[in-house]
Amino acid sequence: MNYIVRTEKLSKIYPNGTFANKSVDFAVMEGEIHGLVGENGAGKTTLMKMLYGEEQPSQGSILIDEKPVSLASEFDAIKAGIGMVHQHFMLVPSLTAAENLVLGKEPKRKRTRTFDLAAAVSITEELSKHYNLPVFAKARVADLSVSMRQKLEILKALYRGARILILDEPTAVLTPQETEELFVELKTLKQQGKTIIFISHKLKEIFNLCDRVTVMRDGRMIATHNVADVDVHQISNEMVGREVRFEIARPPMAPGEPALRVRELSYVDDFAIPKLKHVSFTLRRNEILGVVGVDGNGQTELVEIITGNEKALSGKVFAYSTEVTNRSAGFVRRCGIAHIAEDRMTVGTALPASIEQNLLADRYRNRQFSTRAGFLRSREMAAYAGRLVHEYDIRCNSANQPVASLSGGNMQKVVVAREFTANASILVISEPTRGVDIGAIEYIHTKIMEMRSAGKAILLVSSDLQEVMALSDSLIVMHEGEIVAYFPDAAAVTDKELGLYMLGIKRQSDEELRKVLHE
Amino acid sequence: MNSIKRFFTDRESLAPALVTLFAGLFSLLAGIVLIFIVSKNPVQSVRNFLLAPFLRSYNFYYLLIVMVPITFTGLALCIVYQLRYMSLIVDASFYTGAVVATALGTLISLPSGVHPAVAMIAAGIVGGLIGLLPAILKIRWRANELVSSLMLNYVFYFLGSFVILYYLRDRSQTILSSLPFKKTFLLPRLVANTQLHVGFLIAAGFVVLVSIFLYRTRWGYEIRLTGANPRFAMYAGIPVTSVILYAHFISGFLGGVGGAVEMSGLYRAFIWQMNPSYAWDGVIVAMLARRNPKFVPLSALFFAYLRVGADFMSRRGDVAFEFITLLQGLIILILASDRIVNYFRERQLRKQLLKNSRRESR
Numbered sequence: 001m002n003y004i005v006r007t008e009k010l011s012k013i014y015p016n017g018t019f020a021n022k023s024v025d026f027a028v029m030e031g032e033i034h035g036l037v038g039e040n041g042a043g044k045t046t047l048m049k050m051l052y053g054e055e056q057p058s059q060g061s062i063l064i065d066e067k068p069v070s071l072a073s074e075f076d077a078i079k080a081g082i083g084m085v086h087q088h089f090m091l092v093p094s095l096t097a098a099e100n101l102v103l104g105k106e107p108k109r110k111r112t113r114t115f116d117l118a119a120a121v122s123i124t125e126e127l128s129k130h131y132n133l134p135v136f137a138k139a140r141v142a143d144l145s146v147s148m149r150q151k152l153e154i155l156k157a158l159y160r161g162a163r164i165l166i167l168d169e170p171t172a173v174l175t176p177q178e179t180e181e182l183f184v185e186l187k188t189l190k191q192q193g194k195t196i197i198f199i200s201h202k203l204k205e206i207f208n209l210c211d212r213v214t215v216m217r218d219g220r221m222i223a224t225h226n227v228a229d230v231d232v233h234q235i236s237n238e239m240v241g242r243e244v245r246f247e248i249a250r251p252p253m254a255p256g257e258p259a260l261r262v263r264e265l266s267y268v269d270d271f272a273i274p275k276l277k278h279v280s281f282t283l284r285r286n287e288i289l290g291v292v293g294v295d296g297n298g299q300t301e302l303v304e305i306i307t308g309n310e311k312a313l314s315g316k317v318f319a320y321s322t323e324v325t326n327r328s329a330g331f332v333r334r335c336g337i338a339h340i341a342e343d344r345m346t347v348g349t350a351l352p353a354s355i356e357q358n359l360l361a362d363r364y365r366n367r368q369f370s371t372r373a374g375f376l377r378s379r380e381m382a383a384y385a386g387r388l389v390h391e392y393d394i395r396c397n398s399a400n401q402p403v404a405s406l407s408g409g410n411m412q413k414v415v416v417a418r419e420f421t422a423n424a425s426i427l428v429i430s431e432p433t434r435g436v437d438i439g440a441i442e443y444i445h446t447k448i449m450e451m452r453s454a455g456k457a458i459l460l461v462s463s464d465l466q467e468v469m470a471l472s473d474s475l476i477v478m479h480e481g482e483i484v485a486y487f488p489d490a491a492a493v494t495d496k497e498l499g500l501y502m503l504g505i506k507r508q509s510d511e512e513l514r515k516v517l518h519e
Numbered sequence: 520m521n522s523i524k525r526f527f528t529d530r531e532s533l534a535p536a537l538v539t540l541f542a543g544l545f546s547l548l549a550g551i552v553l554i555f556i557v558s559k560n561p562v563q564s565v566r567n568f569l570l571a572p573f574l575r576s577y578n579f580y581y582l583l584i585v586m587v588p589i590t591f592t593g594l595a596l597c598i599v600y601q602l603r604y605m606s607l608i609v610d611a612s613f614y615t616g617a618v619v620a621t622a623l624g625t626l627i628s629l630p631s632g633v634h635p636a637v638a639m640i641a642a643g644i645v646g647g648l649i650g651l652l653p654a655i656l657k658i659r660w661r662a663n664e665l666v667s668s669l670m671l672n673y674v675f676y677f678l679g680s681f682v683i684l685y686y687l688r689d690r691s692q693t694i695l696s697s698l699p700f701k702k703t704f705l706l707p708r709l710v711a712n713t714q715l716h717v718g719f720l721i722a723a724g725f726v727v728l729v730s731i732f733l734y735r736t737r738w739g740y741e742i743r744l745t746g747a748n749p750r751f752a753m754y755a756g757i758p759v760t761s762v763i764l765y766a767h768f769i770s771g772f773l774g775g776v777g778g779a780v781e782m783s784g785l786y787r788a789f790i791w792q793m794n795p796s797y798a799w800d801g802v803i804v805a806m807l808a809r810r811n812p813k814f815v816p817l818s819a820l821f822f823a824y825l826r827v828g829a830d831f832m833s834r835r836g837d838v839a840f841e842f843i844t845l846l847q848g849l850i851i852l853i854l855a856s857d858r859i860v861n862y863f864r865e866r867q868l869r870k871q872l873l874k875n876s877r878r879e880s881r
Contacts, residue, residue: 041839309754330756351749361755362742370737378735 003066004030004195004482005051005082005164010060012046018407020046022219023060028164031198033186035206035227038216039239039438044199045087047216048166052084052198053077083157084166087173089149089403093142097135098124101156104462127155132188146294151185171205172463173295183209201239203232215239218437240438248445251453255473256285258518259457260306260337260426265315267301267481275301277481279315281516283426283457288448290472290490291461294502298481300342300460306459307339308332309347319426333362338424340415342461343429344408348415351404355396356385358403359418379477392417393443409440416444420451427451430461445471465495476516477501482507486516495503535809537863542820542853543807546846550825553845554838564836564855573830578827580713584785586816586825587614591777592801593808593815594729595650595770601733602746606653608668609774610798611675613648614776616778618679619645621687621697621789624704624782631703633781638704639721642779643772649675650771654763676794683789697789718784725773729812732769733758742766753865774798803847806854 005028012021020043028034037101038044051062053071061068064080071077077084093098099118106120124137125457133151141149150170157165167186171179186196198207206213207227215222215238222238258285267276276298283289291299304310306317310331318323319335333339341347349358359382360369370376385399394413396406403411412433418472419427422439432448433441448471452458462468468475469490477485477498485508487493500506558564573578595609623638648815652671656662687697706717733739741762745752753759777797782789800822807818825843833840 016601222567307754328756328758329754333756339754346748347754350744350751353744353747357740357744357747361751361757364740374736374738376735376737376740392858 003027004064005197006063006066007047007051007062008061010047010050010062011058012043012055013058014046020219021050021057023464024219024221025215026221027224028195028197029212030195031190032211033190033198033209034212035210035303036197036199037201037203037206037213037235039201039441042216042239043219044216045168046219048168048199050198052082052166065203078160078162081161081163082166083154083160083162083164085150085153085157085168085170087168089153091141091149091152092139096121096138096140097144097148097152098137100141100152101127101137101159103156105160123234124155127159130193130358131155131185133185145494146173146296147182150174150182151162154185154189162194162199162483165189165202166197167198167315168199169201170198171202175294175503176496179205188199201236206235207232217493220417248449250449253286253452253473255287256455258282258452259285259320260459261316261318262302262306263316263318265302265305265317266313267298267305267310268313269301272339275481276305276312276315278476279481279483281486282478282518283459285425285455285457285476286452288452288458288460288472290475291459291478292465292468292475292502293478295463297478297502299478300430301481302478303339303342303428303459303461306332307428309336309339319400333422333424335421336425338422338427340419340427340432342434344411344415345495349403349411352402354400355389355403355406355414356381356399357393358414359385359388359399362418362422364405366391370458388417388421405438409437412436412444413440417443420447425456427456428461429458429460431463432460433462433464433467465498469493469495469498479507480502483513483516488515533762539809540852542850543715545853546825546849550842550846553842554832557842558836558838560836564832564838567835568828568838571586571828572824577713578831580710580715581729581822581830582820582827583715583719585826586819587718587722587784588737588777588795588797589800589804589822590616590726590783590815590819591780592797593804593819594725594812595777596798596801596805596811597808597812597815598733598742598766598773599771600746600805601742602763604654604657604746604763604767605665606650606668606767606770607665607798608650608653608671608767609646609770609801610672610794610796611668612649612771612774613781614679614794615649615675616642616646616775617782617789617791618682618778619775620779621700621784624700625687625698625788628701630704630745631705634701634703635706635779637782639776639779642775644775646775646778646782647768647770647772650767650769650774651764654767658760658763672794674800687789689788695790695792699788700783700786703786704781704783712773714785716784721780722777723816725776726812726816729773729815733812738762738765739803764869803850807852807872859863 007024007026010021010024010026013019019343023095024047026047027088035045046055046294050057051071053073053076056072062071063069069080072078092103098117100121101124106118107115107123109116121137124135128135128137130142133155135148135155144152154165170182174182186198198210210227211237212224213227214224215235217239263280265276265279266274268274279298281289288389291302293299301310305312308324308327308331311326315325316323319337322335324332324335324337345351350361364370364376364381368382382399389396389399391414394417396408403414406414416432429448432444436444448458460468462470472490475487475490475493476483482500550568554564554568555561567574572582592609592613595612599606619642620638623641624634629637653664653668656667657664689696689698703795709715709717709719733742741757745759745762747758749759752762803820804815804822807821808814825846829840829843832838
């Protein structure tokens, strides 16, 4: 058989001790679209980073065209014909598409040896036409849509002579419509002889696009199949290692009184770009209100302002009857708003601090844990932390070990344990399961539903559309800092329909949008 | 035995403790090698260097006296380093504290016992306020605290010299000296006929106080969490700005008290011709103590030992006292290279994980 890329017993251990790849044998045939699936944290991205020279293997070898290679950097990988499109694009926003495309390998004018912009533009347009990937060559990247930036990234790799394209979760930032478009383009590339490695954790996409699929779990390669020979169930069982429950138990529940009221909230970022425009909604008790939108349409800013981590330009936020607009995060917490931050590594935890310190960071002042004079009750603190570790099934040797030594899932459980026991009446939850293993995902979802039953009001933001749709009672859709749709019943909408709103193609009338105020 | 091990390694793994030990031993060894290279009588010099405190009882007490000021600056820097701040303003706090104590020690009359205590508190408050300045500059204008503190150190050094020269100088003396301290201002001696003074016990008391403060009170908790991740601390509801401010005040307070203790314990008048810069020694002491106050006496002892040994050796032989700065440089180099610790930790981890995985796959 003709393998274009192959790894032999490839292992990777990160300096912090994460064992990301364990003796992986991965093989891709020339001219195929090869799916690589696995839960978040299964080791897909690490494997690809080693193929692209960004990370060095701890053991094992990589073979290209059956010849062993050492890829010390991205340059080596590019020379070997490998191109990669990252989840987060590597583009210079202030330069034009053409300039980005040729960056590092610029066309020069013959006589003066200076940069030839006209040639760059014509190269871009030619490539774009040849591979049927439309981009505006003269537009600045900052002005391009996300999907066009992605196409530009693909072209960039092709311009550098890539025969093998690695796409790391390319659909995570796309709407359903844009995803379909991308698939057509990728199939065209395949016909032109390119080999594509397509990383995803969405099985539907694999079955729509790929020829073969490799499943990874917990850093190991589980199996490789012809897509035609297997079904979704087999793959998902291999991914998870056991039967998967696709259903989330959801007792019917009528929403109660208004808990969190957001009115006319606006925000402008440091670069004077408006990120929120007159956002208004009401969240009620016993309700999970999902916030849907393509990443970067104001969801982050909305959460930051509600929780006191950012200051609004105008507008008001009320927790029950108390106004919390632009107060400190501490004040907001004392008003009964708990907050699972979207980034647990930089905001949600203090990595060098112990699990105990992280669990108690918002309540160490309680009389339970410190005396009136300010001395800590160490024994109570340790006992309490031990109880939470047990109750929330945080896998660790002791509550004194630094949070940095935990896996992503257990780290998130530390955050969840703290926020769900904070005695808050309102929970603002961002990306509860990003980069978390499937066991922890199920656990966190169950906990969220428990909180709903306990009478909490929950605002849920997640870039995983399936997750928001499955958990939420009602949905709002955000596009460019505005709420463009409100669905009182989340079960009554399809992802296709949401996609139209997420893209900004459709927008509800003001009258329909006013219903979200519940006044 | 177990409790001893826990004393040295709790909250952190063994590796940093080993590196610290390594830094100490390596610098000693390097010192010995150096002596053999430069000295005409190396055996005698090495003996003087290593055994100084035991050869003369004067040296032994001198060792304990040297520990006092660097314990204060070391403690002050432990607090700042717990916050992951790099301010060196404690130098100004210490110097100005000494000047304030001089003013109070020469100009006012109080009963003995009360007199030095009042001077220490006043010096501490002034030192604390000075300690705040780089923190405020950083919070308000994001000015780098290392740069601003180094520059402010000059400002306060010259301000202090100005006050001594123009308001407190003893004009009857030919050398630069302040007016003599009042008798009531002087701290009693601990051991008769030596210079060892009660300030040694005060420093020991502060070691205990700062240890309790950092690890047993909620303010210390706030400082440690803010240092671990300020963004997280803010998100969790800790008033980060005030934490940074009071931590710097307390740090400066310790520096100021240290300056006052030095004055009332060791001198009869302010006679510093230049800034003794104990803050720099404090940097090494705090680093050797791994910013944990309970280790400060140990690292101060080691540092004082090097200093006394070098001093004794240079007076008895042909090796210059300045050779100690080479050793200090070595210690800092080793301690500052976190990568050494990381290298050992990583290697160990990798080995263990690969072994486990082999066992699993079998």
